[in-house]
Amino acid sequence: MRKQWLVGLLTVGLVVCGLTGAGHTKVEASATTDQFISRMSSPVKKVATKYKLYPSVMMAQAALESGWGTSQLSTSANNYFGIKGAYNGASVTMNTAEYNADGQLYYTDAAFKKYPSVTASMTDNAELLRNGTAWDPNYYSGTWRENAPTYTAAADALNGTYATAPNYGASLINLIQTYNFNALDNSSASTKGSSSASAQASASAKVDYYYGADSQTAALGSNYKHYSIYDHVKGSKHAATKFSWSKVGGWQARPVWIDARGYKTSTKTNWYRVRFSKQTTSKKYWLYSKALRFPKTTYTAYKKSANLVDGSYPVYDHVFNSAYIAEQLTTTKALANHSVAIDKKAIHIQNGMTTTWYRIHGGSTSGWVTSLAVKK
Incomplete structure (x- = not known):
């Protein structure tokens, strides 16, 4: 080093x-x-x-x-x-x-x-x-x-x-x-001498965490101020500290970068880990899903066989930049010119731009690819 x-x-x-x-x-x-x-x-x-x-x-x-x-x-x-x-x-x-x-x-x-x-x-x-x-x-x-x-x-x-x-x-x-x-x-999760922290730990909700690519984005919604921003998912096993929006800085439609999702199983609600800069070292916070506005993604059943083009396109576990938060699984390189089965189609709209995604299955590979990876 x-x-x-x-x-x-x-x-x-x-x-x-x-x-x-x-x-x-x-x-x-x-x-x-x-x-x-x-x-x-x-x-x-x-x-x-x-x-x-x-x-x-x-x-x-x-x-x-x-x-x-x-x-x-x-x-x-x-x-x-x-x-x-x-x-x-x-x-x-x-x-x-x-x-x-x-x-x-x-x-x-x-x-x-x-x-x-x-x-x-x-x-x-x-x-x-x-x-x-x-x-x-x-x-x-x-x-x-x-x-x-x-x-x-x-x-x-x-x-x-x-x-x-x-x-x-x-x-x-x-x-x-x-x-x-x-x-x-x-x-060491609770704060020394804090009975409230102990109470929170004892009543903490189970949270399932999912991680994805750093470049995914969303925006603060019109009612973001109705929700608080924390350093942990509120109600999880970690004692969460609340931050004021005046300190963090926020406005409607302000872009945020997201790299993780926390799903609270007891309430069936999603939380997202966000930062206010492209820099991955920027301070990160947790926000309830209703404080955010995600690009629109519409899913439909779509049964078809297809071949993939030459090249190396990412294969994700979800549509990239959707509310699920996508993690890259592999690339299409190994499947180029091979037949794959498609069982679902997604139309993704972000900043006025529309893209099409397909969920493919080929060999041991299963995931979402952009339509650019599929031969016409």
Whole structure:
């Protein structure tokens, strides 16, 4: 990783922790795993709760980066995240591996922060995630609990930001699920000393989350001010903070970008995660569906066999930019010039433009494609 205060996280385990493989694809838990979890649980919960992060993700990162607390960096400097620099003037120098601009591995001596305690290491890492970089304070905003509805979303948000390894988030999720770190999230969900937060947690509704492409849009409806805007789905297991429209800024027909939908099963209602900028690092909020106006999509049955054109068109699980929020499943490249069955047609109208979509079935591929992908 090329951050002036961070070690290349791909290689901390390789050089400092004694882990195998620069990709962090696997971490072998030693006999000290139980002691590590017992020792780290309290400071992880305390710090992550204070900074509104997921304790499960922080615990998994600490385990992954420090080799379950066996790395020289963690044992000699209480540094569990491989953060470079000096802490209150204290540092240790170690040989580490980095990647250059061409992706080549090389070794160099570097100064790493030396912390007085585990909690100090956790706090420094939490402040990094909360404050971001000098050029972008929202750089790690995908890990914040108000933006990430689940620990898996928070872990995946570290791909390409905190670490360049494409499977970094998957490695964290694997650790969380293997060692039940997500139990730490449940114990820290409520605000300390808040009986109302506890009551909300006990009466929380089940929410099913669906994620899609970042470029999908909608607009604030004419009655958007009748509904509040939150950092979580209201009534979910997460304590939701309400924001005023005067602070957020809103007007009728203001465009919003949507990347997730939350379906409350008890009330059969939809909520959407929105931001007010194309930038994916912009602050995200949750809105009730009736506060938004979506492009019109009309569905009809349509039975036909067809061939796909040459090229690579996206195949989505729903019509793109519809109220369902579409996630790309694959492309039509593998099915080009092959016969597919069509069982449904959709007419999509947005900003005065009409497009046609078909739901296709071919081999193991099933999803929605634009009519441009279907031969006339």
